[in-house]
Amino acid sequence: MWKYGHRPRPRPSVISDTSAVAYILRSICLSPYRFHFCRCHIITSHHHFPPTVNPFVIVISLDFSKAFNTVRHSTLVSKMAELELPVPVYNWIVEFFREHAHCTMFNGEESSTASISSSPSIIHGSGIGPAAFTVTAADLKPLHPGNSLVKFADDTYLVIPSVNAGTRQQEMDNTVTWAIANNLKLNVLKSKEVVFQNARRRTTVTPPQSLSGISRKNVLKILGVTTTNHLSPSEHICRVISDSAQPLYALRVLRHHGMTEIGLHAVFRAVVVSRLTYASPAWSGFTTATNRQRVDVISQTQQAM
Numbered sequence: 446m447w448k449y450g451h452r453p454r455p456r457p458s459v460i461s462d463t464s465a466v467a468y469i470l471r472s473i474c475l476s477p478y479r480f481h482f483c484r485c486h487i488i489t490s491h492h493h494f495p496p497t498v499n500p501f502v503i504v505i506s507l508d509f510s511k512a513f514n515t516v517r518h519s520t521l522v523s524k525m526a527e528l529e530l531p532v533p534v535y536n537w538i539v540e541f542f543r544e545h546a547h548c549t550m551f552n553g554e555e556s557s558t559a560s561i562s563s564s565p566s567i568i569h570g571s572g573i574g575p576a577a578f579t580v581t582a583a584d585l586k587p588l589h590p591g592n593s594l595v596k597f598a599d600d601t602y603l604v605i606p607s608v609n610a611g612t613r614q615q616e617m618d619n620t621v622t623w624a625i626a627n628n629l630k631l632n633v634l635k636s637k638e639v640v641f642q643n644a645r646r647r648t649t650v651t652p653p654q655s656l657s658g659i660s661r662k663n664v665l666k667i668l669g670v671t672t673t674n675h676l677s678p679s680e681h682i683c684r685v686i687s688d689s690a691q692p693l694y695a696l697r698v699l700r701h702h703g704m705t706e707i708g709l710h711a712v713f714r715a716v717v718v719s720r721l722t723y724a725s726p727a728w729s730g731f732t733t734a735t736n737r738q739r740v741d742v743i744s745q746t747q748q749a750m
Contacts, residue, residue: 504641
């Protein structure tokens with residue numbers, strides 16, 4: 446990727462080179478708009494309200510169609526101007542989104558260049574991308590007290606306690622209005638609604654009907670973690686264990702070809718253990734004895750190598 450100019454075209458640079466500015470944007474510039482995403486905040490929101498008043502919590506997973514490809518540069522830059530950004534950082538960001546071109550180089554061949562400055566988009570793969578969309582979504586806020594919006598880049602979740610169940614349509618209308626104003630499109634057909642309830646409650650409360658056009662599911666995948674409407678991580682654990690079968694086979698092949706024990710353990714920790722422990726603080730507290738036993742079987746595989 447390079448900037449157009451009067452000088453001879455420089456050598457394209459890797460788009461991930463913007464990580465330094467992205468770090469500044471996340472750690473310093475976004476302090477007024479911090480979005481601490483936590484799966485626990487979504488699936489245990491009922492703990493913040495009296496169970497007798499709010500026996501369930503409704504979570505709507507919002508899907509914006511091609512969100513990164515439709516953000517206007519002018520809108521993004523104007524919102525960044527409202528932040529307390531250092532002037533050099535702000536000027537760098539403005540320059541970053543101006544007169545960019547993109548090409549692909551592979552095996553000595555180079556594709557034709559395409560300008561990405563005229564069309565609204567946040568550059569995919571750039572370190573500044575997620576932080577830039579976070580700034581864009583900063584002014585999307587719930588209408589009613591008690592409701593909350595949990596955001597992580599373009600993943601957005603509307604959390605509504607049962608006492609506010611009647612406000613769902615108003616919150617959705619507000620989201621659609623905001624999306625139109627920011628050149629985004631809310632994909633209602635891909636948005637999902639899940640009603641989280643405590644399976645241990647003796648009395649069950651019938652939740653309201655789902656909103657028109659939004660399907661109600663019993664399972665929701667949040668940033669790679671699958672949970673059910675009864676807060677069970679069983680499906681997530683089953684999927685992770687199933688996905689670990691192929692790496693375990695590959696490790697056996699590597700051992701057969703003479704890989705050392707230290708190397709095998711390093712690969713096991715990098716490929717298998719990382720999957721098992723991904724976001725574990727958010728779901729481990731909901732596991733059963735059976736779930737933990739299944740995880741222990743995979744963990745003991747390392748000792749058998």
